[in-house]
């Protein structure tokens with residue numbers, strides 16, 4: 001990473017602050033994969049980033065086989081046929097039919113040489129050792145061809161792909177027992193603020209329970225990460241600096257929340273400036289204005305704002321892409337769905353991008369319509385809980401009218417299940 005644009009002014013207007021696009025470009029442009037590569041048993045690789053391309057080593061299925069329980073024959077059939085053999089799934093012996101003969105066959109069993117079609121048993125008439133199949137059955141019906149799922153030699157998955165449950169099925173279907181994947185990114189998390197308290201402790205006026213760390217743990221659980229929890233750090237500049245310097249030696253990422261602005265008791269930014277390099281701080285995004293990104297030696301620093309909604313939104317928008325790239329994954333932008341708004345927002349400040357908490361419901365014509373959580377405060381966890389996604393309002397927009405189109409980003413696009 002090299003430093004490009006450092007922001008020294010803590011009184012920036014939205015116009016001077018980095019835009020969402022610039023922020024993403026800095027993150028994605030300056031980061032590269034740091035996670036190691038390990039070869040693991042297939043069952044241990046779910047949700048990891050692949051570290052090598054996967055080429056199918058053989059056809060799947062390996063042999064032509066029956067899709068149904070029934071009778072195999074060579075189409076077209078002319079009348080009753082003698083049933084000369086019986087083939088079950090897993091039968092490894094070879095079978096051959098002469099023209100006009102049929103084989104009793106079961107789902108998954110190899111189709112015998114000389115046959116190309118299978119009739120479902122429900123559609124057949126059996127008399128003694130002869131079977132009559134539907135005479136108009138098309139050649140190839142109910143026959144699954146070798147390689148019809150995946151042909152040997154085809155490129156199936158590229159390095160940096162995320163292994164999803166269906167990919168696990170594909171790798172197993174090729175007979176792969178071990179897979180090269182990226183190791184988890186080593187992330188240290190901490191919360192900063194004298195007012196913060198661990199859940200379970202006795203609370204007093206002026207204190208708040210630390211909710212960000214539980215939320216961040218859960219969010220990090222959606223990514224291949226190994227999390228070190230450093231707990232709550234008080235507003236003590238020397239302690240913050242010493243902790244960050246120490247932790248940076250053994251982690252790929254330090255993720256903090258709180259203390260990100262430039263209040264007298266916000267020491268995180270100062271610590272980064274002293275120990276390393278700040279690549280961005282202050283963005284024209286709501287919520288999330290004091291989001292920061294920097295480095296201490298080779299350790300990436302990601303500083304989230306303290307307000308829980310801002311921490312959540314910035315995690316999705318910026319931490320997730322950063323962890324993806326550092327982890328050796330391929331980053332893709334979340335899909336944005338254009339939907340009609342069910343609400344009016346007459347005045348929005350121009351020059352900054354806003355992410356409102358929202359959800360979809362069917363409108364009068366059955367199409368999805370976006371609803372917005374009425375209150376905007378970025379301390380309101382209730383809004384995050386009610387929401388199933390973010391409504392994105394770009395910089396140039398100054399109002400939204402009921403029925404107008406807005407972009408909806410479902411949380412599922414960020415790896416969060418409903």
Ligand SMILES: Nc1nc2c(c(=O)[nH]1)N[C@H]1C(S)=C(S)[C@@H](COP(=O)(O)OP(=O)(O)OC[C@H]3O[C@@H](n4cnc5c(N)ncnc54)[C@H](O)[C@@H]3O)O[C@H]1N2
Pocket residue numbers: 191192193195196208209210211212213257258259260261262263266287288289290304305306307308310378379
């Ligand atoms: N004069 C200004 N004040 C503020 C500005 C500003 O630009 N000028 N920005 C506001 C915005 S926007 C945000 S967001 C917050 C973020 O500030 P910090 O990152 O420095 O966060 P704190 O001041 O430490 O905390 C803000 C708020 O969030 C609560 N908090 C912090 N950590 C946690 C946690 N782990 N769990 C639950 N709640 C937490 C904290 O108690 C505060 O209420 O600053 C605005 N102010």
Ligand code: MOO
Pocket residue numbers: 285286287288289290305307310378379
């Ligand atoms: O932008 Mo702050 O990040 O709204 O709460």
